[in-house]
Amino acid sequence: MSERLHIYEQISAERDEQDAKWGNQLHSIPVWSAILAEECGEVAEASLRVEFQGEAHLAHLREELVQVAAVAVHIIEKIDSGDWVRPEG
Template identity: 35%
Template sequence: MKTSRLAAFGRRTFGARRDLPPVTVSTPPAPAVGLTPAEKQAAATGSVLAEIRAERNRQDAKFGEQNHPDGTGTTGYIAKARAAREKCQRDALSADGPLWSLVLLEEVYEALAEADPAQLRAELVQVAAVACAWIEAIDRRTR
């Protein structure tokens, strides 16, 4: 009997992560005093990237190297990417600008719509950059 890819990974990939150290919820960095705007931005991004590296280390410790198929470039994802882009563009016209959730979803669906590995990689970098920017915005709001 053949096992589905999802079932084959079972708890190893998608289950609870009880054997990993708990994720540390960090407090936002203190406002940088006496730094230029570019230096403040670099410090904020560096702080977020350090947390991401720590999370990747936890994932590697639990799962080891992961080499799953991409599963991207399907007609369904292409349609969802188009819809997400249109919704984000409409929301951008509001007085407050677009919601972070819509900006991130637009980038995620654009990545999922890509079949070409180089284009997929470029889109995933954009997903990571938007996620990082959103975390930085949360940190600015919660100082």
């Protein structure tokens, strides 16, 4: 469990870095989903580097996975707090 807690701590630290970088982000759910998909694309790119260029790229892949998890946590926080842009109409 301590290994998992260490990972959760890294995800939380990444969340803090996102807030420091972007401030309070106010988006619709589809925009949030697009942001998450963009981060998933970076995971796919990093995975291909591991596949074709070797395990030296695993650390970068791991960083990208932490970013994906942090964005997912961010979306969950927004849903829970109600702090997201509703569709008009």
